[in-house]
Amino acid sequence: xxxxxxxxxxxxxxxxxxxxxxxxxxxxxxxxxxxxxxxxxxxxxxxxxxxxxxxxxxxxxxxxxxxxxxxxxxxxxxxxxxxxxxxxxxxxxxxxxxxxxxxxxxxxxxxxxxxxxxxxxxxxxxxxxxxxxxxxxxxxxxxxxxxxxxxxxxxxxxx
Amino acid sequence: xxxxxxxxxxxxxxxxxxxxxxxxxxxxxxxxxxxxxxxxxxxxxxxxxxxxxxxxxxxxxxxxxxxxxxxxxxxxxxxxxxxxxxxxxxxxxxxxxxxxxxxxxxxxxxxxxxxxxxxxxxxxxxxxxxxxxxxxxxxxxxxxxxxxxxxxxxxxxxx
DNA sequence: CTTATTATTTAGCCTACCTAATTATATTGC
DNA sequence: GCAATATAATTAGGTAGGCTAAATAATAAG
Numbered sequence: 001x002x003x004x005x006x007x008x009x010x011x012x013x014x015x016x017x018x019x020x021x022x023x024x025x026x027x028x029x030x031x032x033x034x035x036x037x038x039x040x041x042x043x044x045x046x047x048x049x050x051x052x053x054x055x056x057x058x059x060x061x062x063x064x065x066x067x068x069x070x071x072x073x074x075x076x077x078x079x080x081x082x083x084x085x086x087x088x089x090x091x092x093x094x095x096x097x098x099x100x101x102x103x104x105x106x107x108x109x110x111x112x113x114x115x116x117x118x119x120x121x122x123x124x125x126x127x128x129x130x131x132x133x134x135x136x137x138x139x140x141x142x143x144x145x146x147x148x149x150x151x152x153x154x155x156x157x158x159x
Numbered sequence: 160x161x162x163x164x165x166x167x168x169x170x171x172x173x174x175x176x177x178x179x180x181x182x183x184x185x186x187x188x189x190x191x192x193x194x195x196x197x198x199x200x201x202x203x204x205x206x207x208x209x210x211x212x213x214x215x216x217x218x219x220x221x222x223x224x225x226x227x228x229x230x231x232x233x234x235x236x237x238x239x240x241x242x243x244x245x246x247x248x249x250x251x252x253x254x255x256x257x258x259x260x261x262x263x264x265x266x267x268x269x270x271x272x273x274x275x276x277x278x279x280x281x282x283x284x285x286x287x288x289x290x291x292x293x294x295x296x297x298x299x300x301x302x303x304x305x306x307x308x309x310x311x312x313x314x315x316x317x318x
Numbered sequence: 319c320t321t322a323t324t325a326t327t328t329a330g331c332c333t334a335c336c337t338a339a340t341t342a343t344a345t346t347g348c
Numbered sequence: 349g350c351a352a353t354a355t356a357a358t359t360a361g362g363t364a365g366g367c368t369a370a371a372t373a374a375t376a377a378g
Contacts, residue, residue: 008288009277010199015295016276034365055326068366070327092325092374116302121167123301128294129167135283135291142282193334214357227335229358251343251356 027116028109035081036113037062038072039106042082042098052097054087081105187268194240196221197231198265201241201257211254213246222299240264 027036041062045053055073059066073096076082081102087093098106121129187195200221204212214232218225232255235241240261246252257265280288 007203008285008292009280010203011292012276012280012288015292015299032364056324064365065367066326067328067368072365074327087325090325090375094326120298120301124294124297126167128297131290132294132298133167135287135294138283138287139279139291142279191333215355223334224336225357226337226359231334233358246356249344249356253357 027113028105031105031109032075035072035076036106036109038069038076039081039098039102039109042096043103043106046098051087052083052085052095054093054095056093058096076102187271190264190268191234194231194235195265195268197228197235198240198257198261198268201255202262202265205257210246211242211244211256213252213254215252217255235261 027033038058041058042053045057045061055066055069058073059069062069073082073084077084079101080099083097083099085095085097087095124132197217200217201212204216204220214225214228217232218228221228232241232243236243238260239258242256242258244254244256246254283291
């Protein structure tokens with residue numbers, strides 16, 4: 001591989017790696033990003049299905065395993081942001097629903113979340129923001145279509 | 160907030176969220192992604208400075224804390240991929256160097272590891288890649304410092 | 319009615335980071 | 349020259365956000 005290209009590749013990798021860490025700060029004190037993702041998903045699902053979402057449904061749509069969803073729901077349930085109810089039609093399943101408190105947190109968090117990104121948009125300016133969006137999208141599409149499944153896909157498969 | 164701005168923000172959030180999911184994965188069996196990043200960095204630094212890299216130098220350039228670097232170097236040292244030596248000019252510092260085994264691992268891993276990203280670099284081209292790196296870095300630094308108030312435009316001085 | 323399948327949970331582990339405090343050395347101010 | 353301060357690295361312990369394998373419970377299939 002040519003030298004300049006190797007260096008560019010390395011810098012890009014580093015940039016991606018740092019970037020991944022951005023999602024770790026909590027947008028709202030007392031609530032984790034992963035928990036917020038559950039709440040947002042739940043809200044979305046409940047707009048078309050009032051009965052709530054099954055663990056497996058959340059797991060599938062969020063692309064995480066069900067034990068992961070279970071844990072997150074545990075935390076949210078303890079704080080009264082969601083509720084668990086056995087599905088009467090299939091008692092193996094549980095239906096997770098948002099409580100009023102959960103709704104309130106979503107409202108609050110959405111604003112904080114949005115504020116963070118919108119301040120970035122202001123900081124970068126319109127032109128750079130559009131560039132960034134375009135480049136991310138382009139990269140996403142390329143990597144998705146070329147999923148050689150090395151860096152991007154599995155390869156983390158435990159042996 | 161103005162409307163176009165709001166839409167830009169929304170798009171940026173979407174792009175980030177989609178993009179983040181792509182960046183997962185681990186390197187070759189027996190070596191972690193984070194360790195490989197150290198090795199690559201070390202190799203690069205050693206091309207211009209044979210004496211090796213200080214922990215603080217790696218920490219700075221990789222934008223992780225020095226305890227993190229220490230831990231990673233520990234693991235690599237145990238497996239004989241790097242060596243620690245006290246800097247004779249400043250005995251507080253240690254100089255980390257690649258061993259032959261480390262070089263070998265890099266060789267072995269490099270093609271597989273770089274393949275995905277380097278194909279992206281080729282796809283985007285040099286100019287767009289550099290743009291992307293810069294924008295990601297800028298965004299990272301901004302969001303990390305999380306200073307919503309400061310919208311000062313000092314866009315200089317990277318690295 | 320036994321067996322297989324499915325949904326969720328429990329237990330325990332992993333990566334990739336972090337902060338606070340400690341240790342060892344260097345640098346500065348008097 | 350030496351006490352105070354600053355800096356480099358390490359140690360100790362924690363966190364977020366996952367994961368797998370095995371256990372539990374309920375349903376479906378033969």
